[in-house]
Every structure is written in structure tokens, then in C-alpha cells.
Amino acid sequence: MEELRLAARAYYNNSSSDLQNLAINFFRSMDANRDGWVSFQEFTRFLRHNGYNWVNPNMFSQLDTNNDGGLGFWEVLTFYYIIKTRAVWCRACGAQLHGLHFTCVACFDGGQNTFDLCARCYGGRQFRHHHRVFLDNYILLRSKRGISPGTNVNLNQWFRALELAVGVGNLLNVGSTLVGCSIM
Ligand SMILES: [Zn+2]
Ligand SMILES: [Zn+2]
Known part of the structure; x- marks a missing residue:
């Protein structure tokens, strides 16, 4: 508050x-x-x-x-x-979203109703939706410039790095993806 x-x-x-x-x-x-x-x-x-x-x-x-x-x-x-x-609600649990939350990028860019989720429901995969890419509201704003926070890589690269981090669970791999060099 x-x-x-x-x-x-x-x-x-x-x-x-x-x-x-x-x-x-x-x-x-x-x-x-x-x-x-x-x-x-x-x-x-x-x-x-x-x-x-x-x-x-x-x-x-x-x-x-x-x-x-x-x-x-x-x-x-x-x-x-x-x-x-801030009249935004989580589509899964109905909580009102005042702060950090996740939004479907395709729905947001498509000009239709946005599809929003609280971090708990998105993190716990407690939702069904036909689009796949979600970003939090802070990253979404930064992505409008095609720049991810603190780096010079574009958003797609950065998102891929995040997916790798989640999938592989190895932060070293993310670092190498971002700077394009090998761990060796
Ligand atoms: Zn929720
Ligand atoms: Zn969507």
C-alpha cells in the first residue's frame, strides 16, 4: 500500500x-x-x-x-x-492485483481484454490459457523498448535465458546464454 x-x-x-x-x-x-x-x-x-x-x-x-x-x-x-x-484481477484466483503480476503478451498486444495472473497462480501454473508467453508488468513496460533490464540483449534472448534457467536450474548457463560465450 x-x-x-x-x-x-x-x-x-x-x-x-x-x-x-x-x-x-x-x-x-x-x-x-x-x-x-x-x-x-x-x-x-x-x-x-x-x-x-x-x-x-x-x-x-x-x-x-x-x-x-x-x-x-x-x-x-x-x-x-x-x-x-488498478482494476485488474487474477484470472485464476480472483485476487485484485495491485502490484507485481503477470500478463499474457499476445492478449496485451492484441488490444483485447488482458489476461492477468498473480505471481502465485502463474508460478504454480494454476491457470489455463491458449497463449504461452507471460511477462510481469515491470518487464512488459521495459520490453516496449526491446531492451531487458540491465543488459544489451533483446527480450527474446533474455526470455529464452529465463526459460533455460527455469528448465535447467543452472544460473551459469543463463550467464553464458546472455553473453554468448561458453562455460569452458
Ligand atoms: Zn491468482
Ligand atoms: Zn493471451
Whole structure:
């Protein structure tokens, strides 16, 4: 949640005054009695009346990072950021995906609905899907430049190296694949 809070604050501080006003209005629409705090009752009423039934009300306690029983502006801003940008679920277990997760590259590039998985379901192969190549959301972003993190090899090479590492279980082999030299 801390990372999401920092991201929300960063976007807010770098956005136009129009967008900042939208965020302030969002807070006011939740704070029904205008006391500057959003209580659990105000939170759940807001979810019910605004079509956010998919949000688990337990998110309130996660958002309330200082455990004072109410949400202040920055905590509500974090919620705003999550519902506007992180409405992604694991297709296998249904968990909401706030942080690191895996995405089918073909579905992502095809412009259709994305097929996303939590690391646990992807790692445990707890899913069925007709495409094979998945990348985590961080690597996917880097792959848009065709460059893998920290190396000069292209993504296909790097992915092959990862597959080798998983298949062979020998990190030395990965190193030799990346730099194209033999272990001998
Ligand atoms: Zn899952
Ligand atoms: Zn797919």
C-alpha cells in the first residue's frame, strides 16, 4: 500500500489544477458529513451508491495506514488511484492485483481484454490459457523498448535465458546464454 500511496501522491503533485480539483471533489463526495474524514460507513455507502460493488470493503483497513479509523485526503487519494488504474484481477484466483503480476503478451498486444495472473497462480501454473508467453508488468513496460533490464540483449534472448534457467536450474548457463560465450 505504501508504494501505491507514493504513486498517488506523485501523480497528484505533478498534475494540473483541474485534475487536482477532481481529486478534491472525489474526496468531498465521500466525506458526506464534511468533517474532513471518511468513516467506514461513508466509505461503504460511497461504494454502494457509485457502482463500486467490486471493491472489497476490507480495503478500508488497508487504506487506513495510520489506523485512526478514518481516511484522510491522502488515503482517499490512494483509493482513487487504485480504482482508476488498478482494476485488474487474477484470472485464476480472483485476487485484485495491485502490484507485481503477470500478463499474457499476445492478449496485451492484441488490444483485447488482458489476461492477468498473480505471481502465485502463474508460478504454480494454476491457470489455463491458449497463449504461452507471460511477462510481469515491470518487464512488459521495459520490453516496449526491446531492451531487458540491465543488459544489451533483446527480450527474446533474455526470455529464452529465463526459460533455460527455469528448465535447467543452472544460473551459469543463463550467464553464458546472455553473453554468448561458453562455460569452458
Ligand atoms: Zn491468482
Ligand atoms: Zn493471451
